[in-house]
Amino acid sequence: MRPLTEEESKTVFTKLANYIGKNLVHLIDRQDEPHCFRLQKDRVFYVSESSMRLAISVARPNLVSLGTCFGKFTKSGKFKLHITALDYLAQYAKYKVWIKPNGEMPFLYGNHVLKAHLGRITEDTPEHQGVVVYSMNDTPLGFGVTARSTVDTRKLDPTAIIVFHQADVGEYLRDEETLF
Amino acid sequence: MDGVEDDDDLLRGPTQELELGSDDDEEEEEEELPVKLKSKKSKQADRPLKIIPTASDASSEESDDDNEDGRVTMKNIEARSRALDAKAAREAELDIEEMQQAALAGEESGDDFADADMDEEGEGGEGSEEFVLPTAEQREEEKTRGGPDVHTVQRRMRECVRVLGNFKRLAAKGRPRAEYIQQLISDIASYYGYNDFLAEKLFQLFPVAEAIEFFEANEVPRPVTIRTNTLRARRRDLAQALINRGVNLEPIGKWTNVGLQVFESSVPIGATPEYLAGHYMLQAASSFLPVIALGPQPGERVLDMASAPGGKTTHMAALMQNTGVVFANDANKARVKSLTANVHRLGCKNVVVCSYDGREFPKVIGGFDRVLLDAPCSGTGVISKDASVKTNKSERDFTLLSHLQKQLILCAIDSVTPDSKTGGYLVYSTCSVTVDENEAVVDYALRKRPNVKLVETGLEFGRPGYTSYRGKTFSDKLNLTRRFYPHVHNMDGFYVAKFKVEKRAKVKSDKEETAAGAGGADADVEMNEPTFPFNEDEDRPYIEENERRRMKAKSRKAPPQTKPVPVAAGGDPAAPS
Numbered sequence: 165m166r167p168l169t170e171e172e173s174k175t176v177f178t179k180l181a182n183y184i185g186k187n188l189v190h191l192i193d194r195q196d197e198p199h200c201f202r203l204q205k206d207r208v209f210y211v212s213e214s215s216m217r218l219a220i221s222v223a224r225p226n227l228v229s230l231g232t233c234f235g236k237f238t239k240s241g242k243f244k245l246h247i248t249a250l251d252y253l254a255q256y257a258k259y260k261v262w263i264k265p266n267g268e269m270p271f272l273y274g275n276h277v278l279k280a281h282l283g284r285i286t287e288d289t290p291e292h293q294g295v296v297v298y299s300m301n302d303t304p305l306g307f308g309v310t311a312r313s314t315v316d317t318r319k320l321d322p323t324a325i326i327v328f329h330q331a332d333v334g335e336y337l338r339d340e341e342t343l344f
Numbered sequence: 345m346d347g348v349e350d351d352d353d354l355l356r357g358p359t360q361e362l363e364l365g366s367d368d369d370e371e372e373e374e375e376e377l378p379v380k381l382k383s384k385k386s387k388q389a390d391r392p393l394k395i396i397p398t399a400s401d402a403s404s405e406e407s408d409d410d411n412e413d414g415r416v417t418m419k420n421i422e423a424r425s426r427a428l429d430a431k432a433a434r435e436a437e438l439d440i441e442e443m444q445q446a447a448l449a450g451e452e453s454g455d456d457f458a459d460a461d462m463d464e465e466g467e468g469g470e471g472s473e474e475f476v477l478p479t480a481e482q483r484e485e486e487k488t489r490g491g492p493d494v495h496t497v498q499r500r501m502r503e504c505v506r507v508l509g510n511f512k513r514l515a516a517k518g519r520p521r522a523e524y525i526q527q528l529i530s531d532i533a534s535y536y537g538y539n540d541f542l543a544e545k546l547f548q549l550f551p552v553a554e555a556i557e558f559f560e561a562n563e564v565p566r567p568v569t570i571r572t573n574t575l576r577a578r579r580r581d582l583a584q585a586l587i588n589r590g591v592n593l594e595p596i597g598k599w600t601n602v603g604l605q606v607f608e609s610s611v612p613i614g615a616t617p618e619y620l621a622g623h624y625m626l627q628a629a630s631s632f633l634p635v636i637a638l639g640p641q642p643g644e645r646v647l648d649m650a651s652a653p654g655g656k657t658t659h660m661a662a663l664m665q666n667t668g669v670v671f672a673n674d675a676n677k678a679r680v681k682s683l684t685a686n687v688h689r690l691g692c693k694n695v696v697v698c699s700y701d702g703r704e705f706p707k708v709i710g711g712f713d714r715v716l717l718d719a720p721c722s723g724t725g726v727i728s729k730d731a732s733v734k735t736n737k738s739e740r741d742f743t744l745l746s747h748l749q750k751q752l753i754l755c756a757i758d759s760v761t762p763d764s765k766t767g768g769y770l771v772y773s774t775c776s777v778t779v780d781e782n783e784a785v786v787d788y789a790l791r792k793r794p795n796v797k798l799v800e801t802g803l804e805f806g807r808p809g810y811t812s813y814r815g816k817t818f819s820d821k822l823n824l825t826r827r828f829y830p831h832v833h834n835m836d837g838f839y840v841a842k843f844k845v846e847k848r849a850k851v852k853s854d855k856e857e858t859a860a861g862a863g864g865a866d867a868d869v870e871m872n873e874p875t876f877p878f879n880e881d882e883d884r885p886y887i888e889e890n891e892r893r894r895m896k897a898k899s900r901k902a903p904p905q906t907k908p909v910p911v912a913a914g915g916d917p918a919a920p921s
Contacts (some may be wrong), residue, residue: 211693212694214669215669215694215696218645218669218696218709219696219698221708221709222698222700222708222709223708226698226699226700226708227696227697227698228680228683228698229684229687229688229695229696229697230695230696230697231693231694231695231696232688233684233688248688251691251693268617269617272617299617301585303617303618303621303623304621305617305620305621333617333620333621333622333689334620336620336685336689337614337615337620340681340682340685341681343681343684343685344680344684344685
């Protein structure tokens, strides 16, 4: 477990900013309790400082997880956000997409969001913007990247893809082995 | 189908069986004895009807009997039942005579048909409606033939239970109780598919009739229960959401305000969007108990020593409202993955997951306010979930497990800080019902660590733990621990004990007292002997030598040895320096 280097922080924050934009500040300067980012075996964890201090006692090979896992660094140095970060993304998301009940299961099986399943979308979402996907009763289900801007979606046919799938909560079942 | 009904039968009590036994077969028996083969065949043909008298069978038979005195009405029903009882009692008396007769008859027939096959004879003895306990030889024989058929075993078990229930009156003369018990255990083993060792071990836990209930309950699956994740949802909202998906459910009971019991579901309950979003956790009702007993408070430091797959860990995190810190440990790396997945799915942000052997624990980090030790166990409480336990547990497994549990519980006690303002508690639990994994371990901990004591678990139901069991006497306080059984509470077999860890200093004074007491006892013996005061100067070489050894043990640089120390310690004073 160690703090992120300058470069790593930059990669992580750029990625996060794609979803939560300026709300990133709220993650770093928290009112309630100071939190920090820590790297442990190429996984990035976001954890309260008090927990982190206690977890220092655990040896590196034995420490599996602390706080919330945000994602991992790939071998080529890119950062991949995991579904486990959804809590914070959903809390601070700038652009949101709601999908209809009949679109929930297809999305949870790892498919892209089609226009037919689109219930609601934040106004003026640009193209290729990270968005958090909710069900109609405001339960966060995952996140992805828009294929078109809000304006362009109007004139698409129902089978066209609106949001490219990136992660969904179904991964807790599907990818339990590789997620951690 | 079958299992459910047997269960009823076994409990229905002797009256019905007697009735069935007596009225149609008496004459047959006497008449057909000489023509053994034929009688046997006829009985085999109609056996299933008699051996498994379902409720409907019995009632139809009764109504046949009662046809002459008209229909059953509300008015005469009481009188009728009284008459039936009287009849049953009469028949019970008859039955004893019959049994003795049958025993005689069996012997006679054996003499008469000496040339007849031995197998048939044994079979005939059992097949006849009077119950005769097979002798040791007969059982041997039976085994070599590949065991009797299910109906015979079932009937024999029922009879054994009946006889053991009122041994003085019902037992055949000259057959000791032990023989009946032995027969019953071996029948249980073959009927339910246990190995002999485990069947006996579990049988000994209960009175005879209850033991059968226990074995029956292990054949039936427990209800599916879920726990609302209070970090993400409220129980009412969750229940509504699931009902909309076609799940039939209702709250488990008054003792928990987060549990829901699922009766039936048109969707897989472990893959609904609500499940994936972490609104609930699939968890057995019994797994709520240790966490309720532990009662973690917000802001505390809590340890779960053997936590996978995380049902109890996430429950604790939820009770602490994501404050403080929960250390979730599990020795198995593969299971740690599902633990981590569950922790994240349920949104527990105060959990540190690590993978140590639990026995390393106070060394890794100690000072916990509360510790939960849900120890690895034989799983004799969850046989309905995992039937492989029936056959793959031997005596050695139990020895190894209880040894491990004893080590773990001491480590758990040492991990708790007695200075905690809010806590200082340890909860020990297993999903096993055997005494050597539960009471014996707790008693061991009480003896080994005088600074802990048992306290009320805070669970309002459950049976008190044993204070003595088969010649072993445990501490009286063990009645504060709680046992849960599948046949009584309709949840997995479970055991919960709660300890309060206190400061050690107090214990020291206790020890001194006892030491002083012992010294006092010895004092009058040693009164006349001269006293030996310490002499610092004379002892110096020994002191130095020990100091050197201590440093060496700590792998620090030891001072060079000054002079050779005489080997015979405590000999004459070494050197006047």
